[in-house]
Amino acid sequence: DSGVTQTPKHLITATGQRVTLRCSPRSGDLSVYWYQQSLDQGLQFLIQYYNGEERAKGNILERFSAQQFPDLHSELNLSSLELGDSALYFCASSAAPGRERDGYTFGSGTRLTVV
């Protein structure tokens, strides 16, 4: 157990629908990162939050949004889902910006299947 909790583990939904993925960071970590991993691909950075505020954006579609709550858990919202959105979505946490050298800790991911 890495200490980063992601729910649900699996999600199957239809095109056009909206889903919410949840992440609880490791205890004490303030930063949360979301990554998308398509089949046999690397991890594409989506977005980063630190202590409730957005810090960095990567290749995140406009149909996707995220937020980090006061208790530091984060949610990734995916809307108007398309078949190509099927992927593994990982959340990672780290202590604070500037301490990324302490490393990221990844959760086990949410496997999203859009049918």
Next chain:
Amino acid sequence: GESVGLHLPTLSVQEGDNSIINCAYSNSASDYFIWYKQESGKGPQFIIDIRSNMDKRQGQRVTVLLNKTVKHLSLQIAATQPGDSAVYFCAENRYQGAQKLVFGQGTRLTINP
């Protein structure tokens, strides 16, 4: 898109042999590199890291080498075991408005008995 490149997408080695996984990066300003291991159905797991002011770092059965001149990173795994079968990613710590890790595509390592 942005990425740290890998030379080989797959690598097969005999159990007990040494493995070398290579990675090329493009951003000479990156100051920190990490190797991750991802087993099937799991999230990436930290293996070893190296800062840009070093050229070698050793862990348990793993060694990372950094050649800044040619922007090349490698992961050496000694005496590979079946449990080493996984996808290995190198990641580069970049500052682009904020610090973030940029991952390569990954190399799938298969250990043959």
